[in-house]
Amino acid sequence: MNKDKNYESNQGEMRSRAISSVFFHPMLYKMIAIMLVGIFFVIPILRLVLMSFIGDDGFGLQFYQDILTDNRTWQVLQNTLFVVFGSTIISLLLGTAFAWIVAYTDIRLKSIVQLFIFLPFIIPSYITSLAWVQFFGPAGLLENIFDSLSIPITGWNLYSMSGIIFVMGISHFPLVYLFTVNVFRQIPREMELAARVSGAGRWMSFSKIVFPMALPGIVGGSFIAFLGGLDNFGIPAFLGTPANISVLSTYIYQKVIGFGTSAFNEAAVLSVILGVIAIIGISLQWLVLRKSKRIETMKVDHQPRYYLGKKKGIVESVIWLFFIMTSIFPLLSMVMTSFLKAYGLDFVWENFSLENYAYILTRDSTLDAIMTSVKLAGVTTIIGIVAGTVFAYFRVRKANTATKLMENAITIPYALPGTVLALAMIFTWMEPIPGWNPGIYGSAAILYIAYITRFLVLQVRSGITAFQQVDIEVEEAARINGTNGFGKWKKIMVPLIAPGILSGAMLVFLSALTELTVSSLLYSSESETIGVSILSFQQSGYTLYSTAFSSLIVVLIIAGYFILFAGQKAIRKRKVRSEK
Amino acid sequence: MSTTLSNINKQFGKFQALQDIDLTINEGEFLAILGPSGCGKTTLLRLLAGFESPTNGTIEIDQKEVANARKVTPPEQRNVSMVFQSFALWPHLNVREHIQFAMDHHRFVDLSWKEKGKIAERIEDVLHTVGLGDFEKRMPGELSGGQKQRVSLARAIAPEPKLLLMDEPLSNLDAELRMEMRHEIQKLHRLTKASILYVTHDQGEALAMADRIVVMNGGEIEQIGTPEEIYYHPVTPFVATFVGKANLFKGTWDECLFQHQGTGVTWEDYGISQQLKEKNLFPIRPEQIHLSKPVPSENQILGKVITRQFQGKEYHYSIEIDGTVIVAHLPLQEKFEIGETIAITPQFQTAKQAEMIL
Ligand SMILES: Nc1ncnc2c1ncn2[C@@H]1O[C@H](COP(=O)(O)OP(=O)(O)OP(=O)(O)O)[C@@H](O)[C@H]1O
Ligand SMILES: [Mg+2]
Numbered sequence: 001m002n003k004d005k006n007y008e009s010n011q012g013e014m015r016s017r018a019i020s021s022v023f024f025h026p027m028l029y030k031m032i033a034i035m036l037v038g039i040f041f042v043i044p045i046l047r048l049v050l051m052s053f054i055g056d057d058g059f060g061l062q063f064y065q066d067i068l069t070d071n072r073t074w075q076v077l078q079n080t081l082f083v084v085f086g087s088t089i090i091s092l093l094l095g096t097a098f099a100w101i102v103a104y105t106d107i108r109l110k111s112i113v114q115l116f117i118f119l120p121f122i123i124p125s126y127i128t129s130l131a132w133v134q135f136f137g138p139a140g141l142l143e144n145i146f147d148s149l150s151i152p153i154t155g156w157n158l159y160s161m162s163g164i165i166f167v168m169g170i171s172h173f174p175l176v177y178l179f180t181v182n183v184f185r186q187i188p189r190e191m192e193l194a195a196r197v198s199g200a201g202r203w204m205s206f207s208k209i210v211f212p213m214a215l216p217g218i219v220g221g222s223f224i225a226f227l228g229g230l231d232n233f234g235i236p237a238f239l240g241t242p243a244n245i246s247v248l249s250t251y252i253y254q255k256v257i258g259f260g261t262s263a264f265n266e267a268a269v270l271s272v273i274l275g276v277i278a279i280i281g282i283s284l285q286w287l288v289l290r291k292s293k294r295i296e297t298m299k300v301d302h303q304p305r306y307y308l309g310k311k312k313g314i315v316e317s318v319i320w321l322f323f324i325m326t327s328i329f330p331l332l333s334m335v336m337t338s339f340l341k342a343y344g345l346d347f348v349w350e351n352f353s354l355e356n357y358a359y360i361l362t363r364d365s366t367l368d369a370i371m372t373s374v375k376l377a378g379v380t381t382i383i384g385i386v387a388g389t390v391f392a393y394f395r396v397r398k399a400n401t402a403t404k405l406m407e408n409a410i411t412i413p414y415a416l417p418g419t420v421l422a423l424a425m426i427f428t429w430m431e432p433i434p435g436w437n438p439g440i441y442g443s444a445a446i447l448y449i450a451y452i453t454r455f456l457v458l459q460v461r462s463g464i465t466a467f468q469q470v471d472i473e474v475e476e477a478a479r480i481n482g483t484n485g486f487g488k489w490k491k492i493m494v495p496l497i498a499p500g501i502l503s504g505a506m507l508v509f510l511s512a513l514t515e516l517t518v519s520s521l522l523y524s525s526e527s528e529t530i531g532v533s534i535l536s537f538q539q540s541g542y543t544l545y546s547t548a549f550s551s552l553i554v555v556l557i558i559a560g561y562f563i564l565f566a567g568q569k570a571i572r573k574r575k576v577r578s579e580k
Numbered sequence: 581m582s583t584t585l586s587n588i589n590k591q592f593g594k595f596q597a598l599q600d601i602d603l604t605i606n607e608g609e610f611l612a613i614l615g616p617s618g619c620g621k622t623t624l625l626r627l628l629a630g631f632e633s634p635t636n637g638t639i640e641i642d643q644k645e646v647a648n649a650r651k652v653t654p655p656e657q658r659n660v661s662m663v664f665q666s667f668a669l670w671p672h673l674n675v676r677e678h679i680q681f682a683m684d685h686h687r688f689v690d691l692s693w694k695e696k697g698k699i700a701e702r703i704e705d706v707l708h709t710v711g712l713g714d715f716e717k718r719m720p721g722e723l724s725g726g727q728k729q730r731v732s733l734a735r736a737i738a739p740e741p742k743l744l745l746m747d748e749p750l751s752n753l754d755a756e757l758r759m760e761m762r763h764e765i766q767k768l769h770r771l772t773k774a775s776i777l778y779v780t781h782d783q784g785e786a787l788a789m790a791d792r793i794v795v796m797n798g799g800e801i802e803q804i805g806t807p808e809e810i811y812y813h814p815v816t817p818f819v820a821t822f823v824g825k826a827n828l829f830k831g832t833w834d835e836c837l838f839q840h841q842g843t844g845v846t847w848e849d850y851g852i853s854q855q856l857k858e859k860n861l862f863p864i865r866p867e868q869i870h871l872s873k874p875v876p877s878e879n880q881i882l883g884k885v886i887t888r889q890f891q892g893k894e895y896h897y898s899i900e901i902d903g904t905v906i907v908a909h910l911p912l913q914e915k916f917e918i919g920e921t922i923a924i925t926p927q928f929q930t931a932k933q934a935e936m937i938l
Contacts, residue, residue: 473668480662482686
């Protein structure tokens, strides 16, 4: 009897659903979603392109002509190509070498080695620049050390082309490593053994078998490093500006803040050029990666293949010397500098104090910057978790052309160089409808919009991965047991996707917290971010404050990742118990 | 409570996955759906569960329409439950929590249980029924395949659904465990008295467990009947070959007499369907074939032994007759050599004897 009553109420529910479905038709949501994606992700790019053609006297190629006949443009383009290619080659060599060593040899402490490989990746590149200057630069720690040994050397002037190329190469090699290491591991060891029994030597079998098979990964990673080089603003801003070396990203920035006549139009033209170079890179990378699909299905083999024997000690020493020189000492120098009473003093105990930190933590403008960045990162993360997860759910469960195109659209702002995106944001939100300026540009609002559009894809990607790991039948089992709403999400779905979603959220949060490129163009007096604040300290010569601020941020980042890993470990522990 | 599908059609794009399905599942019945891979079994099940909507036709559960081309009652609002082929256990919940979830959320759980706080009692009951009493705190990762299957069964039967859907629930288990679980499922059926719709492509499973079998092929129903009917009186050539593994002989039918094409040997009708007759076919299952040394003066169907497989209590022969190959199962004492020419004679009950079985 009871059951029948139950059933009746369900019928009623069904009827009311039918009525409400007129107003809440799935189609309606779909249209809204497509519209939002169009407005936030596609239109800005179109307006940017339009802006490069439209001036006071209408549509034309005037600005292109101006820009392309300016010698300075060609100088900047040449610089850009030098920097990008130079740094990509360094990343390629380092990334491939480390990937090969970690994947194939029996060196010890691999997990810690990996951690140090990723360090330049998680620390913002402008902080790396700062740290390198404090270590390698004139009056840096290196010079000090050699001085105290009475060996006279002069520091390496990092405010130069070589400085930019090296710091960028170091910052981006983890990308190549990331793309390559699993490709190496997936190449079946039998392939190489087959070559060896056919008479090929070690080098021969590497160059003829392993290397060609790993090529898609290596090339894919190099393209990402190439795109990262185009996108990067922090390194050339910190190291290039004092030496008057401009690359496209910094040149666009200078144009915009220069406020010359038709500054925006010219910046738009430069952005289109930069965007086109990036799109060519993305397309080439896509082509290469598409071919490499077949390798992705192979098994990942973690067992070492080369036993280094006596050479192990040497290889390990070289690796650790590399980390000491590129990461540990530079960061240490930066931290030590941040405690100095005055810039240029010797690193001795009497010269240390907490003054710089006291200054930073009591000054309104730096505290405001921290607040702004934390708020920006927090809001971006929360909106990202909600919107990104909802979208990822539909992308996985209702895969169709519309969601696929939407995903591509959401990727654009992240794939394009940050300067290009920032400019597109200005053009779009200064006057969302021509003739109407709601004051978005010039307030913090534009930063919120820009950050959400830029970083949403990170959350979407991690959401997609998380949902793909939840078998559809696991979800259907909850539905057949009577819940498609709160119960299903609370007890089944959320616990299963939470680890993936949270690590995506952490990535969004930290990326947004230390962001510099976009905010350097979009900030206003009351919305300075951490990155902008460090840049302005540095550019006005307050090295001590910038190093102190940076040290603080590095500590925060490391703490953030530590929390993330500890959390994931705890979750994984539970999972190991419950895995199938 | 009975479930009725009327004129159900299901299309995926241009592909017709189900065509004109008419089917009634009676109260308390164990109905098996049998068919080859890709014939639409899972699709049919998912329509009943509410995970898919029909392109055409209606589904009624308990005289209430739950699906038509325009409107579909979602799974969570139907008084059904399901055992998934992949088990679909929740990796983060232990055995007890699986059943608890079903009891908490299934909308048709007997309210008297909830009111009297008897949920815990019911969970104990179900755990014992499926033999998992000692495993309630285990996580899915700590269970064997058979135990996982039991959890999946327990979760499905706990809310006492009126209709239990099972999609090849035994296909992920090894042969021995499959046999054991057949008994378990039959036992559960007797205990729960729910209607069961059981999907399988294993004819042995269907014949052993079901009250009635629906044989499907290419999105259509070929035949509905009791296991005996399906086995002994296949209606279509497909059912004859798929379920009984019958050999189809070509010839001509004249009312109750079949004349074999080629030799002119005649056989008597033993209850062969009109459809097979119209197609001028005569089905003989492997165990209905008798082999003997040819007698030169007689008009016999002759064949040549191609292979012989020892199967413990019998030999399986494949025999070539005029370019086609047939299969015969013979007891051990009748042994023939490969390459030997032999005579083939059918050995079946007369129509009367056959009827006795049914
Ligand atoms: N979502 C879908 N989209 C398109 N085609 C589908 C979809 N689901 C099933 N099909 C097709 O419908 C047909 C029937 O599929 P179904 O899963 O019902 O087969 P099945 O009888 O359960 O087979 P199996 O025994 O292999 O599980 C198949 O040809 C399949 O490719
Ligand atoms: Mg199936």
